[in-house]
Amino acid sequence: MKGFAHSYPRAHINTDEIIPARYLNMDQEKDLAEHAMEDLDPDFVKNVRKGDIIVAGEDFGCGSSREHAVWALRGAGVRAVIADTFARIFYRNCINNGFLAVECRNISGKIQTGDELEIDVKDGVIRNLTQNEKYTFLPIPEFAQEIIDAGGLLNYIARKVD
Amino acid sequence: MGSTITEKIMARHCGRDMVKPGELINAEIDVVMCHDVTTTPAIDMLAEKGLQKVAHPERVVIMPDHFVPNKDIKSAEMVAKIRRWAKEQGIEKFYELGRHGVCHALLPEQGHVQPGTTIVCGDSHTCTHGALGAFATGIGSTDLAATLATGELWFKVPETILFRLNGKLQKGVCSKDVILAIITRIGVDGALYKAMEFTGELIDDLSVEARMTICNMAIEAGGKSGIINPDQKTIDYVKARTAEPFEVFVSDADAEYAAVIEMDVTDLEPVVAFPHLPSNGRPVSQVGDIAIDQAYLGSCTNGRIEDLRIAAQIMRGHQVAPETRMIVVPATSDIWKQANHEGLLDIFMEAGATVSAPTCGACLGGHMGILAAGERCISSTNRNFVGRMGSPKAEVYLAGPGTVAASAVEGKIADPRKYL
Numbered sequence: 001m002k003g004f005a006h007s008y009p010r011a012h013i014n015t016d017e018i019i020p021a022r023y024l025n026m027d028q029e030k031d032l033a034e035h036a037m038e039d040l041d042p043d044f045v046k047n048v049r050k051g052d053i054i055v056a057g058e059d060f061g062c063g064s065s066r067e068h069a070v071w072a073l074r075g076a077g078v079r080a081v082i083a084d085t086f087a088r089i090f091y092r093n094c095i096n097n098g099f100l101a102v103e104c105r106n107i108s109g110k111i112q113t114g115d116e117l118e119i120d121v122k123d124g125v126i127r128n129l130t131q132n133e134k135y136t137f138l139p140i141p142e143f144a145q146e147i148i149d150a151g152g153l154l155n156y157i158a159r160k161v162d
Numbered sequence: 163m164g165s166t167i168t169e170k171i172m173a174r175h176c177g178r179d180m181v182k183p184g185e186l187i188n189a190e191i192d193v194v195m196c197h198d199v200t201t202t203p204a205i206d207m208l209a210e211k212g213l214q215k216v217a218h219p220e221r222v223v224i225m226p227d228h229f230v231p232n233k234d235i236k237s238a239e240m241v242a243k244i245r246r247w248a249k250e251q252g253i254e255k256f257y258e259l260g261r262h263g264v265c266h267a268l269l270p271e272q273g274h275v276q277p278g279t280t281i282v283c284g285d286s287h288t289c290t291h292g293a294l295g296a297f298a299t300g301i302g303s304t305d306l307a308a309t310l311a312t313g314e315l316w317f318k319v320p321e322t323i324l325f326r327l328n329g330k331l332q333k334g335v336c337s338k339d340v341i342l343a344i345i346t347r348i349g350v351d352g353a354l355y356k357a358m359e360f361t362g363e364l365i366d367d368l369s370v371e372a373r374m375t376i377c378n379m380a381i382e383a384g385g386k387s388g389i390i391n392p393d394q395k396t397i398d399y400v401k402a403r404t405a406e407p408f409e410v411f412v413s414d415a416d417a418e419y420a421a422v423i424e425m426d427v428t429d430l431e432p433v434v435a436f437p438h439l440p441s442n443g444r445p446v447s448q449v450g451d452i453a454i455d456q457a458y459l460g461s462c463t464n465g466r467i468e469d470l471r472i473a474a475q476i477m478r479g480h481q482v483a484p485e486t487r488m489i490v491v492p493a494t495s496d497i498w499k500q501a502n503h504e505g506l507l508d509i510f511m512e513a514g515a516t517v518s519a520p521t522c523g524a525c526l527g528g529h530m531g532i533l534a535a536g537e538r539c540i541s542s543t544n545r546n547f548v549g550r551m552g553s554p555k556a557e558v559y560l561a562g563p564g565t566v567a568a569s570a571v572e573g574k575i576a577d578p579r580k581y582l
Binding site for chain 1: 199200206207211212228229233234236237284285286288300301302303304305307308311312316350351354355381384545547548550552554
């Protein structure tokens with residue numbers, strides 16, 4: 001998959017920045033999407049295009065367990081997040097939604113906003129088509145990949161229940 | 163090689179004799195707690211996937227807490243949906259407004275937390291319940307839906323970091339100061355994916371409630387859970403609240419830890435965490451002159467009766483500073499009643515503070531005490547991220563209940579020890 005990067009090379013971007021709690025009286029992607037990343041970058045929603053990729057520093061998604069963070073990003077058109085590391089609950093929520101979260105150490109400083117990236121999940125490679133660079137990442141665990149392939153945890157469970 | 167308490171609980175709940183860190187398991191879940199914000203999406207997901215029957219209604223405990231009393235029409239609709247769903251599913255443990263409370267204060271108070279059990283909730287501060295020797299962790303709405311549907315959830319068995327806390331606390335220093343000091347030392351991702359086990363002389367000395375404050379903030383170091391081996395205090399606390407049988411697990415002396423961190427608390431001062439991370443802790447003596455607009459006492463971290471007692475002791479006979487406002491939020495209805503009975507609410511009101519109904523409220527910037535741009539708040543809560551309590555241009559300083567009370571009196575961040 002290919003997409004254009006939005007680079008936030010900071011550590012500890014938290015769920016309050018991704019979707020502030022004042023909007024948690026809503027849970028539909030289209031409503032949450034209007035406020036994605038609002039307290040970090042008020043222009044994000046204006047600038048993001050369908051299929052874009054967020055690139056961030058360590059511990060992305062720390063804080064609350066609100067899955068609304070994943071839904072806000074997906075609703076805004078974000079196809080994947082690449083980060084140096086992820087906070088645990090956010091990462092789990094990504095897997096459970098079949099939303100691609102790629103952990104790639106030390107990547108955050110190397111990618112500029114606007115770079116065109118190609119993520120090859122099978123080979124564990126991110127290609128920066130703009131800068132003509134290549135970064136490798138550890139493959140997504142098999143169990144997590146099965147959930148992603150099923151389209152999320154509930155589809156995975158629904159199949160098993162059937 | 164022995165096992166940690168976390169490994170033992172997980173092994174028991176997946177029907178094995180032993181598990182090791184890194185293994186993926188499917189664990190049976192004893193208690194599924196549901197609050198207003200994360201449960202409604204789970205209900206919709208279950209309906210959409212045709213997984214409409216909750217596997218074990220008797221294991222589900224519901225308590226709307228974040229935006230109650232309902233802050234607007236949308237929040238009211240959320241709670242109304244949960245109420246209807248609970249009825250359809252035959253879920254009887256529903257804590258309606260008036261008997262309600264902040265979920266992590268209410269769950270143990272009402273006897274739903276027992277040692278050796280597994281507990282999940284769509285809330286990151288679920289780690290609180292490890293203070294009673296349970297494995298408890300926060301999850302998202304999809305995980306919540308999956309647990310409701312199947313009674314189980316997948317986990318990677320975490321490695322454990324052991325925190326051995328030695329020494330005795332000075333007067334005026336509390337367990338909140340200890341956990342802020344720990345997070346400041348290891349960072350907000352210092353325990354990422356790991357169980358944080360707390361032990362030592364300090365833990366032995368602390369009340370069960372004070373231990374909850376420590377486990378509550380495990381997530382602020384990135385931890386999957388916080389946990390403490392049950393002792394007689396734990397068993398007495400639980401038996402006073404439930405007749406249900408439970409099994410006590412404790413870590414073996416030769417259990418394997420990812421790291422052991424020793425800390426002596428003898429010289430620890432009250433700690434204040436500066437904006438915008440809980441790891442920005444500084445001893446109160448090095449804070450400097452920081453005027454505050456609001457002091458907030460409440461939340462699942464420090465809204466229990468002992469916290470209110472500490473604050474009231476400091477505020478008795480004093481007034482909230484003229485240009486400062488103080489909000490006191492007893493975390494549960496029973497705590498509210500107890501505080502009223504003990505005259506604590508009178509002390510707060512006489513001092514010029516206001517007392518609200520139990521709610522998560524302003525802790526997460528929901529309602530009942532939102533900050534304007536440029537305002538500063540000292541708060542007994544757990545997070546001081548940008549925008550956490552309102553405007554992204556406001557500042558939140560985290561501290562213990564004594565420091566919050568002393569600061570309200572002085573109108574600036576203040577050391578509680580001089581009032582004791």
